[in-house]
Amino acid sequence: MKRFSILLSILLAMSQQAxxxxxxxxxxxxxxxxxxxxxxxxxxxxxxxxxxxxxISDTAFFAIQGNGTFVLQEPYFxxxxxxxxxxxxxxVIGQSSFLFGFTAGRFYVSDFTGxxxxxxxxxxxxxxxxxxxxxxxAVGFTGFLFKxxxxxxxxxxxxxxxxxxLPLAPPRLIGLMEFNFPEVFAYQTxxxxxxxxxxxxxxDMVKDEGDTAWDISNGGKIDxxxxxxxxxxxxxxxFFYESFFIFETGRTLASQESVTPGNRVYTYVPIYAFMGxxxxxxxxxxxxxxxxxxxxxxxxxxxxxxxxxxxxxxxYSIQFSPISRPTIGLVFPQQMTNLIIVELEYSxxxxxxxxxxxxxxxxxxxxxxGYFRSSLSDISNSEGLNSGSEDYYxxxxxxxxxxxxxxxxxxxxxxxxxxxxxxYTEDSxxxxxxxGIDFTVRFQLSFEI
Amino acid sequence: xxxxxxxxxxxxxxxxxxxxVEIKAPGGGWVAARNxxxxxxxxxxATGFRxxxxxxxxxxxxxxxxxxxxxxxxxxxxxxxxxxxxxxRTGSMEAQVDKTPSGQDFRVRSPxxxxxVRGTRIIYDGSRLKVLEGRATLFNIIGQxxxxxxxNLAESRDGVDLITPRRFRLLNTRINPFISRIKIGGKSVPxxxxxxxxxxxAIVVFELLW
Numbered sequence: 001m002k003r004f005s006i007l008l009s010i011l012l013a014m015s016q017q018a019x020x021x022x023x024x025x026x027x028x029x030x031x032x033x034x035x036x037x038x039x040x041x042x043x044x045x046x047x048x049x050x051x052x053x054x055x056i057s058d059t060a061f062f063a064i065q066g067n068g069t070f071v072l073q074e075p076y077f078x079x080x081x082x083x084x085x086x087x088x089x090x091x092v093i094g095q096s097s098f099l100f101g102f103t104a105g106r107f108y109v110s111d112f113t114g115x116x117x118x119x120x121x122x123x124x125x126x127x128x129x130x131x132x133x134x135x136x137x138a139v140g141f142t143g144f145l146f147k148x149x150x151x152x153x154x155x156x157x158x159x160x161x162x163x164x165x166l167p168l169a170p171p172r173l174i175g176l177m178e179f180n181f182p183e184v185f186a187y188q189t190x191x192x193x194x195x196x197x198x199x200x201x202x203x204d205m206v207k208d209e210g211d212t213a214w215d216i217s218n219g220g221k222i223d224x225x226x227x228x229x230x231x232x233x234x235x236x237x238x239f240f241y242e243s244f245f246i247f248e249t250g251r252t253l254a255s256q257e258s259v260t261p262g263n264r265v266y267t268y269v270p271i272y273a274f275m276g277x278x279x280x281x282x283x284x285x286x287x288x289x290x291x292x293x294x295x296x297x298x299x300x301x302x303x304x305x306x307x308x309x310x311x312x313x314x315x316y317s318i319q320f321s322p323i324s325r326p327t328i329g330l331v332f333p334q335q336m337t338n339l340i341i342v343e344l345e346y347s348x349x350x351x352x353x354x355x356x357x358x359x360x361x362x363x364x365x366x367x368x369x370g371y372f373r374s375s376l377s378d379i380s381n382s383e384g385l386n387s388g389s390e391d392y393y394x395x396x397x398x399x400x401x402x403x404x405x406x407x408x409x410x411x412x413x414x415x416x417x418x419x420x421x422x423x424y425t426e427d428s429x430x431x432x433x434x435x436g437i438d439f440t441v442r443f444q445l446s447f448e449i
Numbered sequence: 450x451x452x453x454x455x456x457x458x459x460x461x462x463x464x465x466x467x468x469x470v471e472i473k474a475p476g477g478g479w480v481a482a483r484n485x486x487x488x489x490x491x492x493x494x495a496t497g498f499r500x501x502x503x504x505x506x507x508x509x510x511x512x513x514x515x516x517x518x519x520x521x522x523x524x525x526x527x528x529x530x531x532x533x534x535x536x537x538r539t540g541s542m543e544a545q546v547d548k549t550p551s552g553q554d555f556r557v558r559s560p561x562x563x564x565x566v567r568g569t570r571i572i573y574d575g576s577r578l579k580v581l582e583g584r585a586t587l588f589n590i591i592g593q594x595x596x597x598x599x600x601n602l603a604e605s606r607d608g609v610d611l612i613t614p615r616r617f618r619l620l621n622t623r624i625n626p627f628i629s630r631i632k633i634g635g636k637s638v639p640x641x642x643x644x645x646x647x648x649x650x651a652i653v654v655f656e657l658l659w
Contacts, residue, residue, distance in 0.1 A: 026628050028627070028628075096591070097591050097592055098591060099591055099609060129591055129593070129609065130591065130592075131588075131591060131592030131593055131594075132593070134593070182593045182594060182595065182611070183594050183595060183596055187596040232615075234596065234598060234601075234614060234615065236598075237598050237599055237600055237601065238600075238618075240614075240615045240618070281615070281618075283618045283622060285600075285618070285621065285622075289621055289622045290622065291618070291622045291623075347622060347623065349622065349624070361624055362624070363622075363623065363624040403623075403624040403625070403626045404624065404626060405624050405625070405626050409628060410628075411624075411625070411626030411627055411628055412626055413626040413627075444626065444627070446626060446627045446628045447628065448628050
């Protein structure tokens with residue numbers, strides 16, 4: 001109680017110093033039921049997020065946010081800091097036709113697609129905006145984040161990484177440059193990005209170049225650079241599109257034929273991989289505020305890979321390796337590597353006419369996602385995959401999602417999904433015995449105190 | 450110049466007044482507006498509660514809504530092109546801008562944005578632009594544009610954050626049930642940060658891999 005009083009006093013004192021001060025606590029509960037032909041899994045996760053925002057002056061801003069997560073079934077508790085950043089803008093908005101901003105600390109960063117990098121990092125960011133350009137340059141390090149808050153997974157060493165002192169995320173030095181040209185020609189907006197990352201794992205922990213002993217439980221370093229270009233715009237009154245292409249290069253460890261016949265040797269080889277996609281959105285504002293969206297995204301895969309992370313046998317790699325790996329799909333979650341997805345989605349707000357009532361904030365969403373692999377090697381979630389199959393089609397997921405946000409500080413979502421695997425024959429991507437129809441029901445509640 | 454001044458003298462005229470509408474000419478005091486009264490360059494027009502005014506320009510009609518303060522900054526004709534400049538400080542207005550053979554440059558600015566209109570019908574409140582017919586462009590405070598087609602909306606929020614018609618559509622059609630107070634980069638946040646290709650949190654479920 002005494003500690004709470006001291007904390008409250010400090011917060012009140014700070015609120016009088018700062019021009020504007022705001023803080024709160026967000027509670028998120030996730031309850032999931034997964035049903036497969038192998039087992040049923042009930043899973044509950046509770047997350048508390050404490051946030052504070054300070055407007056120090058008209059041009060300076062400080063934000064900090066931390067979280068604690070408790071998982072009931074395992075059980076385990078994790079904690080971490082999502083954000084602790086100081087941002088300054090020059091000059092004051094409204095006094096110039098350009099804007100210069102600087103951020104230091106722990107901040108969230110994303111490339112324009114969200115597929116290569118969507119993550120927090122510790123570092124600095126510069127922002128420059130003028131009438132025809134938004135540009136961002138950021139440099140940061142991920143090794144001080146907690147592993148539970150990280151989706152970085154590029155190598156076997158990333159997966160194995162467990163420092164003895166703290167459960168930290170894989171250490172990678174990341175640089176990002178983004179250039180956004182709003183409506184630069186024919187009302188179309190152009191995005192250009194360069195993202196790079198350097199593997200900072202200790203060389204003692206990874207396989208050395210020249211090693212001959214094959215060991216798939218351990219791997220090497222991976223350094224990568226991504227060059228992306230995107231175009232988006234409006235094609236008609238209710239019709240919009242987005243498109244992008246990313247080329248990846250860098251180096252990864254491969255096990256190649258050595259000069260001694262029959263032997264293999266670890267060697268770093270270049271990466272030449274790519275990812276591309278488009279999204280078409282058709283809106284029907286007069287009909288229950290509905291929207292029809294078609295999305296297709298593909299990332300290259302390499303048939304020589306022993307696992308989806310590493311194990312290349314060839315002179316070069318064409319496996320696309322994004323830095324951060326949020327998954328796509330509710331029942332059949334997959335990372336965007338060696339994967340092609342085609343998604344058709346329809347959403348509507350059945351009570352959109354009930355303006356001013358809480359029911360206006362209810363949305364129904366149907367989506368079907370077709371999964372294909374780009375090469376015949378593993379995908380990120382390969383459980384039950386038929387290693388002898390030559391099928392690229394993996395299956396289709398169908399989801400029905402209900403989102404409801406009656407108040408600004410209360411939201412909930414009920415999602416029901418089914419995955420229909422390609423398991424029709426013994427030669428399919430999954431065999432009839434290795435994978436059946438999977439179901440997932442997930443309820444999420446989010447509220448703020 | 451003579452043509453310009455002639456065009457000026459003939460054209461900005463009140464055609465309909467309802468309720469309390471006052472004007473303040475440069476160097477003058479506030480006086481009640483009357484039907485048929487012409488409006489000089491630099492004049493401030495103010496409408497009160499439940500009041501509105503209609504102003505006829507050479508090739509446009511402006512409907513000034515209630516509780517609005519509007520300044521006629523520019524109205525000139527040069528080589529046949531009509532150039533109109535308005536400044537809206539508070540309130541909202543609707544404009545019907547006619548197409549002319551020589552074209553016209555019709556702009557309304559506010560403390561946080563500028564709307565450029567070309568042969569169209571719009572509603573503008575200084576930050577939000579709705580296009581009813583034709584096409585217009587909304588500029589944020591540093592001059593970045595977003596094109597707005599008919600039956601579309603755009604907004605310049607906090608001066609720099611430009612809500613494009615697509616983002617407006619998403620805001621109207623999507624419900625994000627998850628509460629987040631994170632302010633990314635303070636005021637200089639990249640507006641595209643949470644707007645990337647496939648990661649609308651209402652659709653994609655993010656799972657940590659560990």
